[in-house]
Structures are given as C-alpha cells and as structure tokens.
Amino acid sequence: MRVVKFVAGRFAGMVVVLLIVSFITFLVFYVLPSEPAQLACGRPCSPQALELAREFMGYNVPWYQQYFDFLGGIFTGRTFGSGPSAIHCPAPCFGYDFQNNAEVLDQILDRVEVSFSVAIGAAIIWMVAGVGLGVLSALKRGTPLDRITMAVAMAGVSMPAYLAGMLGITIFAFGLDVVPKNGYVPIGEDVVQWAWHLVTPWLVLAFLHAAIYARLTRGQMLETLGEDFIRTARAKGLTERRVVGRHALRNVLLPVVTVFGVDLGLLLAGTVITERIFSMPGVGMLLVDSIRSLNLPILLGVTLFAALLVTVVNFLVDLFYGVLDPRARLT
Amino acid sequence: MKRRHSLAGIAAVAVLLAACGANDKPAGQSGGGQVKAGGTLYLLSDSPTQQYDPARSSSLVVTGLQFVHRRLTSWKVAPGQDTTIVPDLATDTGKPSDGGKTWTFTLKDGLKYSDGTPIRSADVKWGLERSFAPAFSGGLAYHKDLLSPGLTYKGPFEGGQELSSIETPDDKTIIFKLARPYGDWNWVASTPAFAPVPKGKGAEANYGEKPVASGPYQIEKFERGKEAVLVRNPNWDGKTDETRPAFPDRVVWQFSQQTNVISKRLIDDTGDDKNAFGTSFASPAQLAQIQGNASAKSRLVTSESGALAYLALNTQRGKLADVNVRKAFQYAINKSAYQVASAGNAQLAGDVATTLITPGLAGREQFDLYQTKPEGDPNKTKELLSAAGMPNGLDGLVLVSRAENDWPRKAESIQSSLAAAGIKVTIKPLDEETFTAEVQNKENPDYDLVLTSWQPDIPSANANIQPLFQSTEIGGGGYNVARYNNPDVDRLITEAQATVDPAEAGKKWAELDKKIMADSPVVPLIYTRNSYLHGSAVGNVKIGRFPAYADYRQFGIIQ
C-alpha cells in the first residue's frame, strides 16, 4: 500500500514537472519571432496562403489555446484539416511536424535506439572502468598508479566533450583507421557491426565520464574504508577482497548510483554535443536540427521527452537505491 | 534550408555554398569511364526524407523528384549551354494564345502510370487542383495566383469543386486560362505540381511515400529518416522521354546522413560508396581537404555559375533611403575577401557579380555600373559618403544574415569590408524561420542590410528579377528584402512577364537589370558556385549553366 502510494506520489510529481517543462518551453518558443507556417506555405508565399497554412496547422488560435490543443492531443489525439486529406495524429499525440510530415512521437521513437545504444553502452564502460579505477586508486593510495589515474581523471574532467570526441575520431577512425568512421548500424541488423560502429563514441564518452566516477569512487572508498563497520568486517576475519569488494563497495556505490542516475538521464536525453560530434542520428541530433530549423513541435516533443527520461531514470535510480540501501527502503 | 532539401529557389537555397577551382578539366562535369544501363545508384542525403508528393515538392526538374514524376515540360541542360525548355508529358512546350493568357498542351500517346493505367489530361488537372488543398501546400506555387480563383479555391477534396480555369476537353488536351498574360507559363509547367496524379487518388497525407509513378522509377520501399529504394517502373517508356536516359536499375536514397560523414565516405570511395553521390554541396573545409586528394579532386564537380549572393540595402530605412548613400556601398565591399571567405579562393567561390540576372539565363547582359577593383575601393566609398553629407561614415547599422552554415563567416567578411570603408555594422544572425518572420513578414523590420542569395526556380530572368524587386513582394513573406519600391520597375516587370516571345522578353529583363542596379538597392557579390562530390563509379555527373545543381537524370553507373 505504501509502495503504491509512493509510486503514485512520484508519478504525480513527474506529471507536474512535465507540465511545467512543456509550458515553459511552449512559452519561450511562442515569444520567438518565428513563422512556423512559412514552411508549409510554399514559394511564392502570399499572405493569403500563409494564413491558410497557419489555420491548417492550428497556429491561428491564441497561444494558450494552442497549448491546450497540444495537451489535449496527448490524451485524445489530434486531427489537422478536415475531409479525406486531414492528417490524423493518434493519441498519444505529442504534436505533428509539418516540416517533415511526420508525427513527433514517431520521429523521437525512430531516434531512440541510437541514443540508447550510445548512452547505455558508454555508461556500462564508464561505470566499470571508473569504479574499478577509483577502487584501485583508493587501495593503492599514494602510489604512482593512484597518481597517474587521478591525473588522467583530472584531464578527463577538464576535457571539453567536443575536443575529446574530435581527438577520438581523428585518432581511431582516421589516424589508425581501426574503427568505422561513419554512421550507425541498427542492433537488429548486425550486432557486431552495431558495436563496432559505436566503439569510438563509447570510449570517448567513457573517458570523459569515467574520470568523474573514478574520483568520486576513490573519495568515497577512502571515506568508507575508515568506517567502523569495515573494521568490524576485518575483525570478523574476512579476506581483504571480501571486505573491499562486498562491504565497502556496496556503500561506495550509493552516491555513485545517484550521480549515475542524473548523468544517464541527461545522456539518454541525447547529449546534444556527443551526438553532433559522432554524427549519430539520435534524439540529441534531432533536437539540434529542430533548434536550427525552429521546428516547434519537435522541440516541444524532444524537450518533454528529455524531461520525461530524466525524471523516469531518477525514479528508477531511487528504486534501485532502495535495493542497495535498506535504509531508503519503504517498510 | 537543408531540412526540407528544397533544391530550388528561395533566397539562400545555398546550403553549403561552395565551388571548385576545377582548372584542369571543363567546369560543370568530371571525367570518368563509360556509363551503361544497370547497377545501383546511392544518393547520400543529410535530410531525413525526400518529398515525393508533387503538390508539396519544390524540387527542380533536374533533381530527385524527376525519378518518379514527369511533368508537362522539362529542361534540357548541358554544361556550357544555356538551358532550354523541352516537352516531357506534353508533345510540345505549350501553345500560347490570347496574348499569353491561354496555354494549350497535348499529352503524348501511350503514357502509362506504374500501375499500368493510362495518364490522362484530367490527371494533370487533378494534380494541380490537389495542390490547392491546405493539407498539400508547401510546394512551388507559381501557378496558384495565375489560375483563378486562386487561393479561395480549397482543393478538390472537400465539396468536390473543380478548378474552372483548367479545361480538359479530351484525355489528351489540357487548356489553361490564366488570370493575366504570362509568357513563362511553359516554364511554370515544369514545376512539380504539373505532375499527374490519378484522378481521385492522393487524398491521404502521406501520399508522398507511395505515389503512383509516371517517371522511370517507382518507390519500392520508403522509410523516413533511413532510406528509400526506387526500382524501375515497367510501364515507363523511354521512347516518350527525351530527357531521362535512366541508366541505373535501382536508386537508393540514404537519408539523415551527416554532411561530414557523407564527404568522408565519398573521399574514401570504397565499396558501395563508389556508386554514391552526395546531394549536399561540399563545404569550404571539405573542399580544402579534397584539394589535397588527387582521387577525390577528380571526382568533384563544380558549377560554372550559380545563385546570386548579394547584400540587400533596406531602401526604406534611414540614410539608406538616399540613393547616393546606397551607391557608396557598391565600392565598399572587398569581393575578393568575400570569395576567399566563401570557399577559399575565387575559382572555388564563383565569379564576382555585377548584375542581377545570373549567367545561363536567356537575355542576360554582362555590365558593371560601378566599376572598381575586386578588392573594392573604401576611399571612394568614403568620398561618396562625404558627398552625401556623411564625412564620418555610417554607424550602428544592423546586418542580418543566416545563422546556418557559413553565413556568419561571410557576414563577418562583409562587416570587415564595411568597417574599412567607415561603415560600422552589427551582425544579427537569424535562423531560417526567424529570418522569414523578421525580414520577410514584418511591417517595419529592424535591419539595414541583409546578406543573402537567390537562385531562381525556373531558368527565366523573370524568376530572378520579379521576386526580389517588385513592390508587391515587400513584406507578406515576399523576397524583396531591399524593400525596393519603384513604380516604373513594377510596370516594366508586368510588361516583361506578359511578353510571350522569349527574345523580346529577355531584352526587357536585361533593361530592368540595369535600371534597378542604377538605383543600387542591392550590392551583387558573387555568382555562387556549387560543388558536388561523387563516387568513382558514378558517371555523367554534369551541371549546366542553369541551375547550379547536378543533373540527376543523366547519372549512370560505370561498369
């Protein structure tokens, strides 16, 4: 019952966040001096034709009405125009992109696989590498290994994503010519090629992020190793491997998981820069393109999608946190 | 704007404007072996889709749409020659009567759709009627205000009304009764909306993904954002089609490709990429790279000419309302620096422009009313400004440019030139829609100068002059961004438009060119060259004098 209540509460919170995000996005883009109907107007575009296009696309009503139309579309779907040539956008309709003649949701879903492939693969690498190196540094504190790891980590933290990305592409794809230069192969088509095409972005992203995790893990590990319960575990006669690998690590992972949730949420939402550098046609790329062409329906959709992902991932992280930490569990 | 990949007109079509100093081979084509029928052609596009709905397309005759759709007329394009109009579905290029107010076309015999049904004149009419439906707007619309009742007609789908200004007395004949005389109607008949759509079909919004084909290819598979596969249309008869050799067996579009990735694949030229053609222009950075690669350099095709890049002066604003001040601007720009900033050097960028009508259009005359060095003459500008009562130059002008691609850099170059001539400007880069809203639609827009470019949709000086300088095109989405209003010019434009005889019309347009330049509403900069890169197995990649786009119809695979 409490779990249901908790989930319901979190869900309500999520909805409110999404409403606010959508509203603000809507408002900001509404005040932009843009003419979204222009593109559906054709060339030459007379004022009369423009007005027709506006009417068809639903831009001829006041902004708040447009916003409510948008919200309503999520639950009931929308229809643009009338008669046999009307465009139907079935519920949940997150808007219709007239520039590309496609439902916004479809466009996002088309791109999701790419974003998820990049994000999840990189996340696994950086978690393993970052946490592993962090633990190692903490255990070998003060040794050259620790110093080198932390220096590299510092470099990783300080490296702008696009620089690291460019260097990665240049070195691996063009310099050494060991990995493919272009594109994305759907996982359903060929798993090996899929992974092979993603290696560079994975490694570069992992390098940037692993740094933060290595530092975080190291600090947490040093702190945790000073805790009383570690002393207890040692006094029980456990092997050092078990003391560190079980007792310390589980506690170290708690803050790491929280940071991971935020990072993954943002990354999944299509870290714009990452996808731009690696020419990955993911959600982030969609966002950049829609910003450049001021494609309001897509912008609104992607913004909502990003906010949804961040909130959902955070929610999942909270649940997972409960698994890791019984104190956070609902009893 | 590249998203919709309109390969035509619009002020600033130039996506990645560039050119190539193809000094070692004739401009407009590249070498290569013999092209034979067969093979697969890959088209690499940075756009997520290709519009195959004729009503919504703004595709030129030579590019993507032609694979699937034929129109009433077509263009004959060859490097080094002026582009001429030729029949496509029609037996001739139209018979004008009634002083250019009535145009009659007759369809060829034996024309069939991909489903085997015959193509009738009513289908062409239906296709045009369909383009009036609000759901299918967005394509080239030159026909709309010439066919009464114009935009009050809402298409055939609701209420089933027909367009009375088009008559189809039999299955072969189609007669257009225009609202006013229009000499270029045969050119207009080559725009996408003149492709036939089987009467009664095409009501659905996604008709463009599975249209009924009249051209040499039909769509086998269409996946937006990924790819489209075109295969041969068995009912297309090459004998009725003089402009389409249709060499490849299959044409595959690869959508949503990144431009730099396209360029890298083509430079590498391996596997299927040998059969590939990049549909975007090579950027200056890519050009610099291609210059250093002999193989890639041999596969680069550059146009002779292209879109007119120009600096528009807001003739209705402040000091710029004074024609003497505007004339001072003609000497201020360092067009050499602009060429380098555009593409690295003059050969790559395109020739310095002094006229409004671009090379390759009938009737064009080369002249220069404001002779100076390519580097410009800032002192002369200062003198002229002094003479106009501004010894200290001008300050605080707003220069609007596009935010996309290389425009900001080119705007910076202009800014530098003007600064040297004592004119201080602030750059305001705007993205496409904001540009439209701010510059083309506002009543009193806040800008003094606009850096942009223009490529006509049809190879007629009409399409070069009228949209940019007729007073009716000020505001309301029109392209007269210089806000140039000269009743004399307006009158002459209407006259020239109504002239049916091409030679006579050409003379009138050339006169208009000089007359307008004398008022100095714009500073012509360069005729922007476009460069394409293709794989080594793609042959017959040619660019005519007009348009500055590769002629997709000729492409074939070298076997």
Added chain:
Amino acid sequence: MSDPLPLGGEVTPGAARSLPAALWRAIRRDAWTLTCAIIVVAIVLLAVGADLWVAIEGQDLNENIEALGPDGLPAGPLGGVSADHWFGVQPLRGIDLFALVAYGARVSLLVGLGATVLATVLGVLIGASAGYIGGWWDRVVSWASDVMLGFPSLVFMIALGAVAPIEFPRQLLLIVVLGIFGWPRVARIVRAQVLSLSKRNFVSASRVMGGGTWHVFTRQLLPNLWAPIIIVSSLTIPSMIGNEAALSFLGAGVLPPTPSWGRTISDAIDYFETDPMYLIFPGLMLFLITLAFNVVGDSIRDELDPKSKGRG
C-alpha cells in the same frame, strides 16, 4: 571522544584557515598545483592584456587574405605559424589566430567568472534561505532545483539567444543564462551545509541568546559557509567556461565577430585534417584553463576540508 587516531568518524574541522592561506599552502605543498596556478595567472594575464600582447605581436583582428594560400588555408606550414603570426592564421579569412585566442580568452573568462559569481550569489541566497528557513520555502527550492537539473537547459539557452534583442549584450545574456541554470548546484551544497550547521549547538545558542534570523545568519552561519562556497565556486568556474564554449560551439553563444574559444573551436573542427593548428591552439587553451582551475580548486578543497585529502 575516543583515542585521537583518525580511525574514521569526525575529524576536527580545520577551523580558521583563510582562503589565501589555504591557496598558499596548496601551492607550496605541491608543484603540480603551483604549475596550474601559474597557468591560471598566465591565461588571466593573456586575457586582461590582450590588446597589449596583440600589439606587441603587431597584429589585429582584421581580415587579411594575403596570409592565405591558394586553397584558402593558411600559407606556410603549421597553420601559418611564424614570427608575425605566433599561432598562425584562421583559414579562409587570414585573421591572426593569436589575436583570436587572446581576445577569446577575455570572453571566456569574463563569461565564466561572471556566470560563476551570479550562480554563486543566487545559490547561496536561495540555498541558505531554504536550509535556514525550511518549511514550504525549502520544499519549493528543493523541488525547483530538481526541475532545473532535469531541464534540457541547452534548448533554453539557445532559445533565449534567439529571443533576446540584438541590442542586448550577448556576454551579459550568457552570464545571466548560465548563472540562472547554475544556481541549483551551489544551492544544494549550501543548503546541505546550512542544515548541518543549523543542527550545531552554536547556532541554537545564538538563537536562545536572542539573536534574530539576520544576526544568526550573518554572524554564525555565513562565516562557516565561506569555505564550501569558495570550493564550489572555484570548481564552478571551469565548468562555466566550458559551458560558454559549448554554447558558442553550438552557435548559441557570443555573436560574430566577437572572438570566442568555443566559436573558434567549432569552426576549426571542420579543418582538423587540413589545418590542425587551428583547433589545437584554442582547444589547448580551453583544456589548460579548465584543468588548471580544476586542479587549483581541488587543492584548495583539500586544504580547507581535511576530510577529502585528495592526493594520498
């Protein structure tokens, strides 16, 4: 209190160490920190004296196509590096790259520092008030910062750039936008700090003695907040500099022709294969200043906060 060996648990907070003292100690303790401090000072000097250095070099920000080769790339090897052009020149326009980098440093530092100051001031005010006043205000702040952190902020910054009138100084806009999106991070840390300080008895004691909210905040809390504030802001500077560069990289930063590292890097990426120096100089600068600020900030934190001894 058990035996004084640090077997874990609370360590006496390094009470009255001041920032200059901590910085000085960090620099003296570690050659690496010293190097990074020197880099920071050098780049700050580069930015502040940009006019002077560029004048010494004998160049300016003007277009100069004579410095270019026939293909629009810099004439000469290494991107045109020479005695005249210390860092070479920009492709296609021939503008001196050293001048671009030096003036770009000014923009980067100005925006980075400005945004940090704004984010810190907002974060301290909001975070401290939330932690101290508590109740509904605290809930609102926590929730608002959650929303902000979950917000696709980049979209916003780009959109605001498009909405803002051309007359509005772009650097100021960047400072404001980055500052507004930067406060939640600071606020969270400050709030946590205030909450933990509020539990300390000296705060209670002050209140029992009759100290009002303002008195307790300024006399009791604030002096103890300086250390975390300084640490968080010293680590915010590099991320703000990076953000500015990233926004400019995406074309949503400062307007042309104002030089900016992000804009230069964005442009240079296309030339990486033909003119690598164009990317390397501004890229290296950005990397160095970020690294140096991070290292120095990290060392100060180690000095001020004995619990996080960074290097063993």
Added chain:
Amino acid sequence: MSFNSVHAVRSVSYSVAAGEVVAVVGESGSGKTVTAMSLLGLLPTTAKVSGRALLDGRDLYDMPPADLRKVRGGAVGMVFQEPMSALNPVFSVGDQLVEAIKAHQDLSTADARERAIELLDLVGLPEPARRFRSYPHELSGGQLQRIVIAMAVANEPKLLIADEPTTALDVTVQAEILELLRDLRSRLRTAILLITHDMGVVADLADRVVVMYDGQVVEQGTVTEIFTAPREKYTQELLGSVITLGARATEGVERALASELVVRENHLAVSEHPATSSVPDVPAVEPVLTVEDLTVVYGGRLRAISVRAADRVSLHVEPGEVLGLVGESGSGKSTVAGAVTGLVKATSGCVKVAGADIARVRGRAAKALRRKIGVVFQDPLSSLNPRTPVGDSVAEPIRLHKALNGSSVDKRVAELLESVQLSASLRNRYPHELSGGQRQRVCIARALALNPDLLIADEPTSALDVSVQAKVLDLFRSLQEEYGFACLFISHDLAVIEQLAGRVAVMHRGHVVEQGPTNGVLAEPLHPYTQRLLAAAPVADPEEQARRREVWRQLKV
C-alpha cells in the same frame, strides 16, 4: 608502536588468562584502544608496531596475514564501541552474522543460518528468526550491540576484546549488555579483554584491571586491589573523580523491593508502568520557570507516524533552585529542554519564564526575556562557532543585548573567563585550539554573561572525560552558589543529578514518571522505572556493585 611519528603507546604489557576478564582503563588518549586494535592488526597501515603479542604462544604481530585473518573472528572476537556504526548498514544482520560464521567454519548456507539464529538466541534477542532478516537501522542500540557480540562469539573465541562495549548505550541497556558478557564468559569460558573508561563497568565485570595513562601502563592488579588500595597517584585520582550514586540509592531500591516505601510531601509518581501520563507539577511558590502541560509531537501530517516526544509535562524551577531532569535517550528530556529554550515549538501547553509565555512574547519583551535565560549544551565543540575566537563567543550575548559597550565589553569577557577559571589570554584562541573542558568552561561563561535568572544545562558534562567532568561539575556548583541562578539541569546520569540538584524529575518515553526532592527520589524511588534506573547505573566499588547487581536481577524478574 607509533603512528605518524607520534608515539601513541610505549612498552605496554599485559596478559589475559582463559575465562578471565581483564579491564584496561584510562582516559581519552591513554592508548588503551590502540593497544587492543594492534592485537588484530586493525591499525591503519601507517602505524608501526613493535613488540610481541602472544596468543597461545603464537606472536600475533609476527603472523602472516592469512593466519592473522584466521585469528580475527576465530580465536579472537571483537566488540566495538558504537554498535550503530559497527554494522554495515546495507546488509541484513543475519547476512553479516552468517558471513562471520562462514569465514571460519565450513558450513553450508543453511547450516550457517541455523547457527546464526542460535547465536541470536544466545545473546538474548527475542524472535531471532525474524531479527535475522532485519537491517541495522531497524534495531535499537542495545539490540545491535547484542548482534555485534553474537558476531564476536560466533566461532567460540578464546579471547573477546570488548572496546568500550557499553559507552554508547543507556544505563539500563548497559546493565543488560554487561549481564550478557558475564553470562557468555561463564558459559563459553571466554577470556574478555574489556577496554573502558567507566570505573563502574570495571567494578561490575572485571577480574583484573590494567590502568593506562599517556600510552603507558601505570598500574595493574586484581579488581579488589585497584579499587581498595590503588598505589599510583593517577589511579587514585581517577577513582577519586568518579561520580557514582551513593549507597542510599541501592538501599532505596532494596526498600522498594521489600515494599517499605513511604510517600512524602512533594514527591509524586505515576502509578502505572509503562506510564501513560505525566505526574502533575508539585506546588510552586514563585517559579522562574513553569512548564505547564507541555506536549510536543514530531512528524505527523504527510508521514503517518507521529512521535509524542513529550506528553503533558509539567515542571517548575524556583529561584536559586536546581531541578534535575533525568532520563535515557528518547525519554524526551532534550525535547523539554528545546521547548524551554524556545527552539522547539510546543504542540500544546506552555512554557513560562518569569511569568511570560516564551512562545507568545514578541519584540522587546522577547528580547528582555532572552536576557534572563542562559544555555549550556552537551557538546562544547559544536556549541562554539569554529570561526569565532572564544572571547567573541563570550561577548556575543553582551553585544547582542547591547548590555555594555566599548572597552567594558572586553573587561567583562576577561572577568567571565576568570570566573570559569580560564586565563583571559585565551580569548583570542579558536575553539579547536582548546581542550574539551576548556571549551565547556567557555560555554558556561557565555551562558552567564548576562547574569541570567535561569540556566538551562543540557547534559553539559556527558561528552567529557571522567576527571574533567568532575572538575566542570565542581565549577558549576560553585558558580551556582555564587550567582544563585535557577537551573534546569538535564542529564542521563543520576549520579550527576545527585551531586547538584535539589529536586529531580524522571522522564520515561515522553512522560514525567516521578518528581520530588532528590533525597526522596533516590532513597525512596516510587516508580518502577526510577528503580530500574537507580539499580542499573554501575558504581565504582566492586562490593557495592555486586549488591546492586543482585538488586538489578531481582528487578528484572
């Protein structure tokens, strides 16, 4: 043995025989814990250890790590001071117990689980099978310490090292844990090395005593020798400074057991146990502080569970009087202190200082009221702003109320510091530069800066070492006599209250269960909880403690 080139312990030797309890006593920093830790190699790696530690003839210091690991938790078990932090918060207690068993015995998981439940039963946890699945945060301190002990004895060790095993616990819980240790020793024949600073615990459990001071052993002997005839001056001082309950408390409980109590005037107790209401206040003449029907409820609203931290508590303090408020953790005494100082909002009821309701006064009256109250908190370090020199801390109330100005402030600060027996030259020092006792003196000086009518002292000495505690209490008493302020003195330690308070109120689970003159309450405890509290506190006298233990056992039944 040295640590960071500081010699923590020098030439320490002692021995423990099978079945024997040896107590190592000494104050903070005496090196008792370091020595014990060194036995199992649990010191930080930077510590250098020299010497020998023989376990059945084998040198622990010279043992290969793998062998030492077998000794840890095997032949030698260890119990730590803080049960809350000694267990890993993220694993269930059963898990951690099973782990300890499996580290040394080759058992299947099911068998180990069975053994673990057995052990939980052995250490006296009710419902062991259910507790097996509990997580540390779900259990009380006493329960956790039982689990830590279960873990330590899981493999039937020869030696159990108990490092301050009861320091963090309440007295009644402490008594139970000591009982458990005694029980385990007799059942398992385990030798116990008990490390503690509490002489009462020593008297209760130890056979032999080792006294450490400044890293050295100053004296060792049997428990009777040490308590009756300490040879070393340090031992004598240590024993002298111990504050323990007088014999009358033991007698009081004995009388209660024999039902010979006489109820006297102004001595009230509630009848039921556990209590469901508080006793009414005894009549007052002209109280400085009146607490009327004070109820404080925490939580509630969105979260379902609300805690009644104080329930209809009524108290008063007369001018010049010290009222002791005694109770264990969670009894609500700190809540009452909070309400009295105005830091905690009362849910109902009111607190009046000099007739003014502290929750209702505003503006000037509120400020005037504040002048009348001084506070001393438990942890002196946290009571002083680490960024403020102590002189400024003392001056804060003076400046705040603009009581004095200019140089007279400095003069007053010097005066105050001297009155708490601190040199005025310490005024420019920062808190971390002072010792614990000095800091608490500074806090007292600050509390007295404006000559308050009422002083609220919330466990002012419980964080201090034994000898320091005695001195601070002495100082407190003399200051109270000198200034004559009324005082609400809060403590968990009845012995401290006995020293200072004229009257005492006993709190248990939010209720005042008994209140009356100190003499009356100690000599004739009416409420069962008071009796338990009196019987549980160990006294530093082995014979007396044996008698008390007997009383305690009878009370438990």
